[in-house]
Amino acid sequence: MNDKPLRLGTRRSKLAMAQSGQVADAVRRVTGRPVELVEITTYGDVSRAHLAQIGGTGVFVTALRDALLRGEVDFAVHSLKDLPTAQPEELVLAAVPVREDPRDVIVARDGLKLTDLPRGARIGTGSPRRMAQLNAYARGHGLDIETVPIRGNVDTRIGYVRSGELDAVVLAAAGLNRIGRGDDVTDFLPVDTVLPAPGQGALAIECAAGNADLIAALAELDDPFTRAAVTAERSLLAALEAGCSAPVGALADLPPLSAPLERGDPQADRQIVKEMRLRGVVGTTDGTTLVQLSTTGPVPQTHDRAVALGRGLAAEMLAQGAAGLMGERAH
Numbered sequence: 001m002n003d004k005p006l007r008l009g010t011r012r013s014k015l016a017m018a019q020s021g022q023v024a025d026a027v028r029r030v031t032g033r034p035v036e037l038v039e040i041t042t043y044g045d046v047s048r049a050h051l052a053q054i055g056g057t058g059v060f061v062t063a064l065r066d067a068l069l070r071g072e073v074d075f076a077v078h079s080l081k082d083l084p085t086a087q088p089e090e091l092v093l094a095a096v097p098v099r100e101d102p103r104d105v106i107v108a109r110d111g112l113k114l115t116d117l118p119r120g121a122r123i124g125t126g127s128p129r130r131m132a133q134l135n136a137y138a139r140g141h142g143l144d145i146e147t148v149p150i151r152g153n154v155d156t157r158i159g160y161v162r163s164g165e166l167d168a169v170v171l172a173a174a175g176l177n178r179i180g181r182g183d184d185v186t187d188f189l190p191v192d193t194v195l196p197a198p199g200q201g202a203l204a205i206e207c208a209a210g211n212a213d214l215i216a217a218l219a220e221l222d223d224p225f226t227r228a229a230v231t232a233e234r235s236l237l238a239a240l241e242a243g244c245s246a247p248v249g250a251l252a253d254l255p256p257l258s259a260p261l262e263r264g265d266p267q268a269d270r271q272i273v274k275e276m277r278l279r280g281v282v283g284t285t286d287g288t289t290l291v292q293l294s295t296t297g298p299v300p301q302t303h304d305r306a307v308a309l310g311r312g313l314a315a316e317m318l319a320q321g322a323a324g325l326m327g328e329r330a331h
């Protein structure tokens with residue numbers, strides 16, 4: 001047996017360290033090898049500039065990928081939603097593990113839920129996708145809220161609420177759960193209200209394309225349903241030619257059951273594993289216009305079919321004017 005430690009390249013943020021630590025445990029289990037964490041500082045960690053200003057996608061990812069390409073680390077763990085949709089040829093996503101809760105949540109003062117927020121409440125988020133959908137929801141439901149651009153790590157964001165500067169902030173459930181702050185959530189936003197970012201809640205384990213033994217070992221951590229889902233979501237994003245900072249949401253999951261689920265009902269079980277629903281949304285950040293569409297079909301059994309599912313829905317969204325809602329292109 002090969003006892004040489006596997007080197008896992010990771011960012012130093014609390015979230016990155018938490019998810020790298022969890023994946024390291026899983027990789028130790030399936031490979032029987034020790035795993036050591038190698039900390040890498042990325043431009044996104046250092047820059048104080050607003051993310052939209054440093055621009056482009058994948059600022060958090062480039063330094064990790066460079067370390068992989070230079071052979072300084074054996075694999076890296078990314079939040080899938082931060083990964084650019086273009087895959088470099090020299091690298092492969094060796095595994096996409098089972099997805100965490102994909103929903104966005106709010107952390108609000110006094111335990112408030114979205115619909116309890118008082119008139120004029122200030123909600124912090126740096127994400128045009130979250131702004132667009134929250135503002136659209138507010139318009140449709142007589143809520144009077146103001147979305148306020150913020151950035152920073154999870155602790156910083158929650159700090160704005162604790163200090164009283166903001167009434168609430170929007171975050172991803174998955175990130176809070178991974179750093180053990182799930183109890184701070186005051187409201188889970190239904191995906192019908194705010195569709196998450198493509199890939200949200202999922203991780204990607206990436207390694208060099210030439211590392212066949214490691215790729216084979218890591219395959220055990222792959223969840224085919226999650227992989228098909230995030231492939232469809234990211235293909236939708238790519239086909240809209242939108243970057244990670246575009247107001248685009250997408251989620252592929254199980255379609256609602258046509259009949260109430262009965263435990264062990266073979267009919268319901270078959271429906272669960274066979275079908276996938278893909279939803280996509282794009283809108284203006286003020287929430288005045290949203291294009292929101294969905295499609296349901298068999299769970300894609302190949303990469304190409306998952307890509308086709310995402311592209312197909314993107315084409316329908318473009319036909320309904322999606323391109324005009326995205327504003328300045330990131331690239």
Ligand SMILES: NCc1[nH]cc(CCC(=O)O)c1CC(=O)O
Nearest residue numbers: 079081171172174175200201202
């Ligand atoms: N944009 C930052 C980011 N990238 C990944 C997560 C955690 C959720 C995930 O893994 O999808 C977060 C924080 C957030 O959006 O609240």
